Amino acid sequence: MATIGDVAAAAGVSRSTASYALSGKRSISEGARRRVLEAAEALGYTPNAGARALATSQTMVLGLLARFHAGEFAPAMTQYILGVTDTARDLGYDTLLVTEPDGAGALRRITDSRMVDGVVRLNVAHDDLRLPVLRAAPQPGALVGLPGDCSGVDVFDLDFEQAGRVMVDRLHGLGHRELILVSQPEHVVERGGAYVWRLRDAALERARRLGVRLHAVYGESRRPAAERMLGALLDARPGATGLLLDNEAAAAALPSVTRARGLEGLSVVGRYSAEFAETFALPYAYVESAPDRLGEMAVRQLVRRIESARARAEPFVVRLVPAELTSPPS
Amino acid sequence: MATIGDVAAAAGVSRSTASYALSGKRSISEGARRRVLEAAEALGYTPNAGARALATSQTMVLGLLARFHAGEFAPAMTQYILGVTDTARDLGYDTLLVTEPDGAGALRRITDSRMVDGVVRLNVAHDDLRLPVLRAAPQPGALVGLPGDCSGVDVFDLDFEQAGRVMVDRLHGLGHRELILVSQPEHVVERGGAYVWRLRDAALERARRLGVRLHAVYGESRRPAAERMLGALLDARPGATGLLLDNEAAAAALPSVTRARGLEGLSVVGRYSAEFAETFALPYAYVESAPDRLGEMAVRQLVRRIESARARAEPFVVRLVPAELTSPPS
DNA sequence: CAGAGATTTCGAACCGGTTCGATTATGGAG
DNA sequence: CTCCATAATCGAACCGGTTCGAAATCTCTG
Numbered sequence: 001m002a003t004i005g006d007v008a009a010a011a012g013v014s015r016s017t018a019s020y021a022l023s024g025k026r027s028i029s030e031g032a033r034r035r036v037l038e039a040a041e042a043l044g045y046t047p048n049a050g051a052r053a054l055a056t057s058q059t060m061v062l063g064l065l066a067r068f069h070a071g072e073f074a075p076a077m078t079q080y081i082l083g084v085t086d087t088a089r090d091l092g093y094d095t096l097l098v099t100e101p102d103g104a105g106a107l108r109r110i111t112d113s114r115m116v117d118g119v120v121r122l123n124v125a126h127d128d129l130r131l132p133v134l135r136a137a138p139q140p141g142a143l144v145g146l147p148g149d150c151s152g153v154d155v156f157d158l159d160f161e162q163a164g165r166v167m168v169d170r171l172h173g174l175g176h177r178e179l180i181l182v183s184q185p186e187h188v189v190e191r192g193g194a195y196v197w198r199l200r201d202a203a204l205e206r207a208r209r210l211g212v213r214l215h216a217v218y219g220e221s222r223r224p225a226a227e228r229m230l231g232a233l234l235d236a237r238p239g240a241t242g243l244l245l246d247n248e249a250a251a252a253a254l255p256s257v258t259r260a261r262g263l264e265g266l267s268v269v270g271r272y273s274a275e276f277a278e279t280f281a282l283p284y285a286y287v288e289s290a291p292d293r294l295g296e297m298a299v300r301q302l303v304r305r306i307e308s309a310r311a312r313a314e315p316f317v318v319r320l321v322p323a324e325l326t327s328p329p330s
Numbered sequence: 331m332a333t334i335g336d337v338a339a340a341a342g343v344s345r346s347t348a349s350y351a352l353s354g355k356r357s358i359s360e361g362a363r364r365r366v367l368e369a370a371e372a373l374g375y376t377p378n379a380g381a382r383a384l385a386t387s388q389t390m391v392l393g394l395l396a397r398f399h400a401g402e403f404a405p406a407m408t409q410y411i412l413g414v415t416d417t418a419r420d421l422g423y424d425t426l427l428v429t430e431p432d433g434a435g436a437l438r439r440i441t442d443s444r445m446v447d448g449v450v451r452l453n454v455a456h457d458d459l460r461l462p463v464l465r466a467a468p469q470p471g472a473l474v475g476l477p478g479d480c481s482g483v484d485v486f487d488l489d490f491e492q493a494g495r496v497m498v499d500r501l502h503g504l505g506h507r508e509l510i511l512v513s514q515p516e517h518v519v520e521r522g523g524a525y526v527w528r529l530r531d532a533a534l535e536r537a538r539r540l541g542v543r544l545h546a547v548y549g550e551s552r553r554p555a556a557e558r559m560l561g562a563l564l565d566a567r568p569g570a571t572g573l574l575l576d577n578e579a580a581a582a583a584l585p586s587v588t589r590a591r592g593l594e595g596l597s598v599v600g601r602y603s604a605e606f607a608e609t610f611a612l613p614y615a616y617v618e619s620a621p622d623r624l625g626e627m628a629v630r631q632l633v634r635r636i637e638s639a640r641a642r643a644e645p646f647v648v649r650l651v652p653a654e655l656t657s658p659p660s
Numbered sequence: 661c662a663g664a665g666a667t668t669t670c671g672a673a674c675c676g677g678t679t680c681g682a683t684t685a686t687g688g689a690g
Numbered sequence: 691c692t693c694c695a696t697a698a699t700c701g702a703a704c705c706g707g708t709t710c711g712a713a714a715t716c717t718c719t720g
Contacts, residue, residue: 013669015706019709025708026709029669050381050383051707055674057675061426078398081429089429094428095427097425097426106419110424113378114380222611249609259590279553280553281553334678344699344701346680347700349678350679381677384706386677
């Protein structure tokens with residue numbers, strides 16, 4: 001494999017001249033620049049990433065910390081990941097993916113060893129054990145998901161409180177006065193999925209204020225259980241005419257349940273990604289969770305901080321994207 | 331951030347002694363070793379990855395090349411990825427994820443710059459443009475998916491031919507004499523998804539030999555279209571009593587279609603992952619595609635080649651895991 | 661044509677590890 | 691007490707880039 005020394009020798013210049021010719025950080029005579037470029041091309045020169053990282057303290061790699069349990073229905077995960085990796089590549093960065101059962105250790109390793117210039121954390125829990133590590137790291141960090149303590153990192157998330165209110169408002173506006181909210185399964189909450197109760201509490205509060213009855217329950221994340229659960233629920237609450245679904249599995253299961261029972265009067269509002277809605281042809285209005293957009297925002301802000309000392313000095317942001325209702329396909 | 335020089339100074343030894351004490355590659359007196367270890371601990375020393383890579387020409391990072399189009403229903407993707415990253419971590423490697431619309435360029439960059447010690451390629455197409463690059467790379471490569479030309483890399487895949495035969499045999503054994511095979515959408519085939527026609531051609535051949543009529547069609551990968559398509563298909567082939575599904579979206583959609591039509595006599599065999607079967611509570615027998623296991627196998631073989639010169643000299647393997655029928659949940 | 665000033669190039673140091681060969685300290689045998 | 695083998699340690703070189711300061715070359719002016 002050719003080194004910059006080989007390129008320099010082939011072009012008849014010193015290593016430093018070759019380096020400057022390639023980087024353009026100093027002016028180099030037209031002839032020398034051309035010879036260096038030709039030599040690099042001819043030798044198939046690619047700079048050694050380790051050596052460059054050592055010299056510049058920049059790796060052009062972002063860490064991506066994601067927690068995904070096999071056997072859990074998490075259709076949004078690939079979209080988050082794709083949003084992050086695609087944006088990173090656009091900005092010239094590669095992505096080191098850490099799927100972490102081992103938690104903080106791996107994070108500390110990749111930051112302290114300087115493998116990455118910054119870290120995006122997905123699936124942030126309310127009391128996330130990796131956040132202290134991330135705050136202590138020399139690199140900047142960006143989160144997708146709102147933790148209890150936002151200090152020291154940039155945070156991006158859907159405004160789940162607003163989502164809860166928007167969803168209640170919608171069904172209230174359609175005249176419904178008794179509603180059911182199906183949230184994520186309880187273990188998601190126990191694991192620190194704050195977005196679940198942010199949406200739920202805001203929805204309950206809004207319902208109370210509007211004088212609407214709202215039954216909030218945990219759903220299931222698997223198919224047969226999800227269907228049974230919905231059926232039982234509709235039986236138990238015959239007066240409920242509106243359904244709020246903050247649970248992908250429930251949303252995917254609902255059409256077959258309602259079809260089987262002929263519950264055509266039921267009004268439904270969901271909360272999931274546009275892609276999910278399309279894949280499962282869901283006929284409901286929904287609040288779009290825009291996972292790819294959130295991943296993109298996190299990366300852009302992260303790279304801004306990495307590349308500009310000025311940006312690094314700016315105060316940390318907490319950006320909640322507004323929850324907007326998307327109409328069902330007609 | 332502490333360097334090995336700081337550790338050495340704190341322990342009162344030279345840098346080389348500190349290095350040997352930490353790596354154990356030469357014997358070091360008990361006292362010195364202890365002082366070095368304590369100093370490293372106290373200073374929170376973590377070796378700089380770039381420097382180590384430069385010195386050892388080993389990065390302890392694997393490249394993971396995956397192609398996933400947002401908006402395509404590819405539920406197995408996360409399982410492949412998880413199989414790879416989890417196994418890599420077990421073996422001491424991190425994973426650089428490259429989701430590549432830009433194809434060969436990114437691969438060449440990460441291999442030539444020595445960012446990775448080896449590469450796992452998912453979603454291999456029959457005539458994959460990245461394979462020549464991978465073969466030319468100085469690092470070993472492993473594929474999940476069978477390409478037209480297997481030279482220069484280790485290959486792991488499900489035995490899709492056997493899967494086709496097993497599926498036909500099953501329905502033939504149940505007494506069915508006219509079958510329909512729903513494959514992946516045509517664009518998957520056009521993109522070089524050889525596994526589609528490997529399964530289909532083997533199934534057609536087996537059906538011919540058994541004297542069974544088999545109608546092979548391309549399916550849809552999206553929900554509303556998949557359902558309509560299945561309905562139309564069953565109408566068009568009223569004599570068909572058995573269904574082979576090599577298409578996740580079709581499998582997920584089928585229960586609601588058959589329920590709506592009361593087609594209880596229909597026998598179905600699928601081809602998808604166990605996780606998929608469970609998530610959607612599919613009541614069919616199926617050939618398990620074991621994405622996580624394939625990812626794991628690819629990584630293990632890759633790391634073997636990376637770490638042992640002996641293994642590197644071994645001939646390349648093409649390992650097709652047997653297609654076995656899993657019974658439906660009772 | 662000398663000299664100032666700008667342009668181009670080079671050599672050396674540095675980033676932070678690893679590793680080889682040599683040197684020093686230690687202990688045992690003669 | 692000396693000599694030698696062995697164990698422990700050190701210094702220096704190297705991996706492959708980048709970058710700084712100085713030297714060399716060229717250009718233009720007086």
